[in-house]
Amino acid sequence: MTSLPSGRRAARGPLSAAASRRVERPAPLRQAVYDALLELIVNRTLAPGQHLVEAELAEYLGVSRQPVREALQRLQTDGWVDLRPAQGAFVHTPTEEEADQLLAVRSVLETYSAKLAAEHATAQDVKQLKKLQKAGEDALAAADVDRLVEANANLHAAVASIGRNKVLSEMIGLVDRRVRWYYTPIARPRSRDSWNEHAELIAAIADGDAERAGEVMHRHAEQTRQTYHDQKTTEGN
Amino acid sequence: MTSLPSGRRAARGPLSAAASRRVERPAPLRQAVYDALLELIVNRTLAPGQHLVEAELAEYLGVSRQPVREALQRLQTDGWVDLRPAQGAFVHTPTEEEADQLLAVRSVLETYSAKLAAEHATAQDVKQLKKLQKAGEDALAAADVDRLVEANANLHAAVASIGRNKVLSEMIGLVDRRVRWYYTPIARPRSRDSWNEHAELIAAIADGDAERAGEVMHRHAEQTRQTYHDQKTTEGN
DNA sequence: ACCGGCAAGATTGCATACAGTATACGGACA
DNA sequence: TGTCCGTATACTGTATGCAATCTTGCCGGT
Incomplete structure (x- = not known):
């Protein structure tokens, strides 16, 4: 898997099959990135302590650095990564x-x-x-x-x-x-x-x-x- | 006050006056923006329900949209603003x-x-x-x-x-x-x-x-x- | 051999540019 | 007069570019 399911531009058929009643705002990419990274962390593909390089993750997920940055920051506030200024993100190491x-x-x-x-x-x-x-x-x-x-x-x-x-x-x-x-x-x-x-x-x-x-x-x-x-x-x- | 104290480029004197033993990474701008915005919300300069336009805040604070975005997103996870996809940030209205x-x-x-x-x-x-x-x-x-x-x-x-x-x-x-x-x-x-x-x-x-x-x-x-x-x-x- | 300084590469942080979507306005038509 | 639709504007979401900083490895001095 090298890129996210790009649901962003999902062609919504014109009232196709009475699907999607709700307005369904396109979920921002950062959310998808957040989910993807969290999954990778939880299942230990990304090991505790590992340095997460924005550019690498971006390429791996098929998006630009921007959404990756934003996802990483939320991952920090939720306790999954540590963000060291000017050094980048590291998977949090539980003590x-x-x-x-x-x-x-x-x-x-x-x-x-x-x-x-x-x-x-x-x-x-x-x-x-x-x-x-x-x-x-x-x-x-x-x-x-x-x-x-x-x-x-x-x-x-x-x-x-x-x-x-x-x-x-x-x-x-x-x-x-x-x-x-x-x-x-x-x-x-x-x-x-x-x-x-x-x-x-x-x-x-x-x-x-x-x-x-x-x-x-x-x-x-x-x-x-x-x-x-x-x-x-x-x-x- | 129209701009943040730009501590970023603070010239660190070469071992000046034995100051700053700790490495003292320059605090990211987004943190300053976060603090500034939170203060504005708490003291109700920014009223509940108010639409926060990134560009306006950026100009007001004298930074680009980028750090503002990042601050807004953290403000969301901390419960201070609501971020509606493709619509922007609104000061959270307490119920x-x-x-x-x-x-x-x-x-x-x-x-x-x-x-x-x-x-x-x-x-x-x-x-x-x-x-x-x-x-x-x-x-x-x-x-x-x-x-x-x-x-x-x-x-x-x-x-x-x-x-x-x-x-x-x-x-x-x-x-x-x-x-x-x-x-x-x-x-x-x-x-x-x-x-x-x-x-x-x-x-x-x-x-x-x-x-x-x-x-x-x-x-x-x-x-x-x-x-x-x-x-x-x-x-x- | 070890230490300190220096230069090159890598990476972040911030700024700017572009694309896509939502809202508002105005005109055509019933 | 009211409603529907199309266009224009504003703003967000994403991508790219640039400068500052950190890290690493090398070189000279001791």
Whole structure:
């Protein structure tokens, strides 16, 4: 793949097949570049610490330096790259300290998110959660790690969105993605426990029991944090 | 003021006066532009909803469109402007809903921050907090609103920084600034109460009592939230 | 052999130029 | 008179160009 799907000039057929009701502003290239680069970072094609040269990325993606610059700057504010003045962009290198801080913040945010979810969840919402839970169970049974990771992310995102606090769920989205990036390379041993906790969580939300939902989520998050920490400290053996 | 202090080409005297030990990379223009624009937004020179034309801002600030664009994009991710594709930037218009969501998130984050502060505070830290508290009391006595607002922000920032969680304190910084922007235009009647709560908070932190510090901060934040809400609902009278 | 200075190449940061889209205005037609 | 359509203008999005700066490697001195 050497260039982006240039959706920019996508010829919109004249009312073709009742498609695209919405006005559909052409998404700026920088967004596509942002997504592409983030993907490359997350899947470690671009390694932590690596120097990202604007011109190279531009050529690789088939665009000019401009959108690349803009994407890199947003990647910086979102914590994925470090931008050193007059030196350029470097893929952010996670430290243990930072990972722990992120896990702590996530724990706090998601605990609150779970409480809100319990307060706001409709029958519809609960149904959706159970569906996501099942997807996770299936992935677990199939031992499909990729699907499991995705199901996990989806479930947490769903809980956040049920809380009806956009600011909160966007924040959780950002933090969560970074945490997973740090966490992924490490063995992920407690899947079974984790999904049991999810079941508990959903039950609490279904009951509208905010206190319990918060408590379960807190335990869940701290469990993860503990696991991460244990992994790290026994790593050198 | 029509142009930025062009620190870029600042002639660095050859080892002049032992100044600048640190390498001191020249701060990119976009950062100066970001600061300038944010100031203009916060002090309402640029009103919510206003269309920000890149060329105008560029001329006003004495730079090209490029750094302005980059600043605007970061202002977007930080929630100060909305960037509509092919239409440009508009100063973000706060909604009541969003304000409440931000207040809720801030409450959660600062509660945690207070707990951390209580766990980590050194004698030095406590001394600093008391100094900030005194600054606030002075401003209160002098009925100096500007200084009071600043003292308030400083105190909260100090508490956050004591917690030794950078991720957390940066987040609080962003959220807090936005909340203050929304909140400021509204009458700020509970200054006295607020600073009494600060005193309680500092006492709890000094005792290293995380539970109590968290509880006080939570009460403090929810109090503010309630005040905001009351103001809003009685506004039309 | 090691250190400091110097020059060449590489890369960023900023400015300018160009292309494409959205909005506003005005005239033709019902 | 009101509405629709076409054109003109304004502004954004992207590309390219230029100057300043950082980095690297080489050379001379010690």
